[in-house]
Amino acid sequence: MEGPTYIPRSGFARWMDRRLPVIRFAQEHVIWYPTPRNLNIWYVFGGILAMILTVQILTGIVLAMHYTPDSTLAFDSVEHIMRDVNAGWLLRYLHSNGASMFFIAVYLHIFRGLYYGSYKAPRELIWIIGVLIYIVMMATAFLGYTLPWGQMSFWGATVITNFFSALDFIIPHLGTSIVTWLWGGFGVDNATLHRFFSLHYLLPFVLAALVALHIWALHVPGNNNPLGIDVKSPQDTVPFHPYYTVKDAFFLCCFLILYAYLVFFAPDVLGDPINYVPANPIQTPEDIVPEWYFLPFYAILRSIPNKLAGVIAMFSSILILLLLPWLDTSRVRSGRFRPAFKWFFLLFVIDALALGFVGAHPPEGWYIVVGRIATFWYFFHFIILLPLLGWFERPLPLPASISEPVLGGGRAAAGAAAQSMERH
Numbered sequence: 001m002e003g004p005t006y007i008p009r010s011g012f013a014r015w016m017d018r019r020l021p022v023i024r025f026a027q028e029h030v031i032w033y034p035t036p037r038n039l040n041i042w043y044v045f046g047g048i049l050a051m052i053l054t055v056q057i058l059t060g061i062v063l064a065m066h067y068t069p070d071s072t073l074a075f076d077s078v079e080h081i082m083r084d085v086n087a088g089w090l091l092r093y094l095h096s097n098g099a100s101m102f103f104i105a106v107y108l109h110i111f112r113g114l115y116y117g118s119y120k121a122p123r124e125l126i127w128i129i130g131v132l133i134y135i136v137m138m139a140t141a142f143l144g145y146t147l148p149w150g151q152m153s154f155w156g157a158t159v160i161t162n163f164f165s166a167l168d169f170i171i172p173h174l175g176t177s178i179v180t181w182l183w184g185g186f187g188v189d190n191a192t193l194h195r196f197f198s199l200h201y202l203l204p205f206v207l208a209a210l211v212a213l214h215i216w217a218l219h220v221p222g223n224n225n226p227l228g229i230d231v232k233s234p235q236d237t238v239p240f241h242p243y244y245t246v247k248d249a250f251f252l253c254c255f256l257i258l259y260a261y262l263v264f265f266a267p268d269v270l271g272d273p274i275n276y277v278p279a280n281p282i283q284t285p286e287d288i289v290p291e292w293y294f295l296p297f298y299a300i301l302r303s304i305p306n307k308l309a310g311v312i313a314m315f316s317s318i319l320i321l322l323l324l325p326w327l328d329t330s331r332v333r334s335g336r337f338r339p340a341f342k343w344f345f346l347l348f349v350i351d352a353l354a355l356g357f358v359g360a361h362p363p364e365g366w367y368i369v370v371g372r373i374a375t376f377w378y379f380f381h382f383i384i385l386l387p388l389l390g391w392f393e394r395p396l397p398l399p400a401s402i403s404e405p406v407l408g409g410g411r412a413a414a415g416a417a418a419q420s421m422e423r424h
């Protein structure tokens, strides 16, 4: 798809263009970037995610100026931020709730991709880089949660790092040695806190680099769209600016209202109150529960009675996403034209929510039964259902182009209006 070419107008613009063509780059990749004209609300979350990543990095840098990553001082330094530092409470609540908002946005972004088949050729790499982003996001959130050095920070870190000890079942002592190496000692302690802080500071910049690759990979084939069909002519697209800058800005404001509500009116609603109790290595909390965004994976872990199998299932449930472009064999991208997939997609959403619900409760009684069924269905969906659906499902006929349903009716109506004006 060829579009207008950038022509530098001033002397300075020409000078820059020969040396570092950033204006040309912005013109071609942001302002003029041809975007399918039918993108709906589910396409706003990529931009929102980029905004939250920026907020997390900025608030995190200032928090780090006041935080002390020492096991004897960490908890108090967070209280110092909350009470003594100017607007410290605001910085902290923006950052902790920012993490939740980040995951809300990323889950909507991922499920949008799942429904519209955005992971299918030629966008496999956008998806794979996305999954890597998601994994780094989870690692960053986990490391960050350790830093306040409350009870759940400490015990959460202990439980998660202990996953690696399951490797002892394969090679004796291998897992335990890895865990000791991760801890930097024989338990979660000062050395662990120091390295977790260092990595928590580092990873968001790795994320930023991955996001740059993600968007680079996106700009090669261009956006998918709710119809899942390719752009066929310039009529199918509009320039990104002003059409999508305005639309994204509007929904960003809506998203910020929810974010502000959490920060100003319910800053602790998504957190566990026990993390306001300082870490105590000799007292385990009654129930160790991760933050809400990890609950479905925690449920998968606990649904399987064998430790090694549970850990493998939990990691596989994330890594399986990397294979999705090849597991889904349907030639049609968008769920809109897949009558059976549509329903199974809904079922999958319910399944993920059920796993989250189960993950928040102790593994007993009905929670175990529901957890096991939901875990089974999670893997069944990806490994059995998607490959088979592609072969057996009969998709609905696809529209000829993106502009056909949008402009077809519109042009006919405009023509009729013009004729009627001529008659009068």
Ligand code: HEM
Pocket: 042, 043, 044, 045, 046, 047, 049, 050, 053, 106, 109, 110, 113, 116, 118, 119, 123, 126, 127, 129, 130, 131, 133, 134, 207, 211, 214, 215, 218, 222, 223, 224, 225
């Ligand atoms: C920091 C996190 C992320 C950022 C900043 C980000 C950013 C973006 C942006 C700006 C877009 C284009 C606008 C849009 O379609 O919403 C996009 C598209 C896309 N992203 Fe992400 N993304 C992130 C995480 C992820 C994750 C975790 C996945 C999947 C596991 C993913 C998969 C995709 C796919 C498949 C597209 C193409 C969608 C289409 O064209 O239909 N992204 N991303």
